[in-house]
Amino acid sequence: MADNGSANAPRPDLSLAGRTVLAVFAHPDDESLACGGTLARLADAGVRVVLMCASHGEAGSISDAALVPDGDLGGVRMRELRDAAAVLGIADVIVLDHSDGNLRWKDSPQFENEIVDAVRRYRADAVITFDEDGLYWHIDHIGVHDRTWDAVASMGADAPPLYFVTMQRGVMRGIVNAAQLKGGVSSFWGITPDAFGLSAPRPSFVIDVRDWVPRKLAALRCHRTQMGADNPMAWIDDDEARQWLGLEQFRRAPIDAAGEPLLEQLGEPEPQHAD
Ligand SMILES: [Zn+2]
Numbered sequence: 001m002a003d004n005g006s007a008n009a010p011r012p013d014l015s016l017a018g019r020t021v022l023a024v025f026a027h028p029d030d031e032s033l034a035c036g037g038t039l040a041r042l043a044d045a046g047v048r049v050v051l052m053c054a055s056h057g058e059a060g061s062i063s064d065a066a067l068v069p070d071g072d073l074g075g076v077r078m079r080e081l082r083d084a085a086a087v088l089g090i091a092d093v094i095v096l097d098h099s100d101g102n103l104r105w106k107d108s109p110q111f112e113n114e115i116v117d118a119v120r121r122y123r124a125d126a127v128i129t130f131d132e133d134g135l136y137w138h139i140d141h142i143g144v145h146d147r148t149w150d151a152v153a154s155m156g157a158d159a160p161p162l163y164f165v166t167m168q169r170g171v172m173r174g175i176v177n178a179a180q181l182k183g184g185v186s187s188f189w190g191i192t193p194d195a196f197g198l199s200a201p202r203p204s205f206v207i208d209v210r211d212w213v214p215r216k217l218a219a220l221r222c223h224r225t226q227m228g229a230d231n232p233m234a235w236i237d238d239d240e241a242r243q244w245l246g247l248e249q250f251r252r253a254p255i256d257a258a259g260e261p262l263l264e265q266l267g268e269p270e271p272q273h274a275d
Helices: 030-044 073-088 108-121 139-153 171-181 210-222 238-245
Strands: 020-025 048-053 092-095 126-130 162-166 205-208 247-252 267-269
Touching: 020 030, 020 108, 020 139, 030 048, 030 073, 030 126, 030 162, 030 205, 030 210, 030 247, 048 073, 048 108, 073 092, 073 210, 108 139, 126 139, 139 162, 171 238, 210 238
Parallel strands: 020 048, 020 126, 048 092, 126 162
Antiparallel strands: 162 247, 205 247, 205 267
16 A cells, blocks of 8 residues: 555545545445445535436345235335445435436436536536446446446537546455355355456556544444345445455546545555456
């Protein structure tokens, strides 16, 4: 870590107060998994954090059918999302009604217009979304990356800085191993843990969120319909979460943007992990 990177001696972040950051993701729980620590840290620094969720997540699996007695998974996941947003200090949640599973192909002009409208309405000083790897090549996540990039770039000189978030390679494998040592997780959501970060573009800075990791984990666990015994996040404790989830990594999109750097103010130089 850089010598000024101690989570116990944070910089004052005063210049962030009063700013607005718009985070655009695909499903309820993406916000917590991808960068819940950064969103909470921004909120604590006085930033108005606005979350746009493109779908209700109605096509997801359900950890326990008793959690969705009326079969309305999208409705339940909305309540879970609002609980998670409250934990992270998110000021406003915008939920769009695009169909879960079709985000890469359907409703492109409409979705891009909705993103531009939100940037303008909230006067967003920065936008965060997935990088081109969609965390683990999730097709909806890649769709949201594409739509958000096109939407923000279309604003030309009015575009705020756009940031792409990825997960560090090996992190999810570490979490799964920790969970398995406790007897949990035989099959992880049907996703190989090694897919996370495997092809992530190189980040240009990381944000130390170790002090915010308990809230990140608590926010993840608000998504109860996703938090069955096969989810490693259900098994790890705060110390393990701090070890594996304490750094969130970003790069800035190569677009012309008028705004001054924002997320970089919380950042450390690029991580030292092996390629
Ligand atoms: Zn997702």
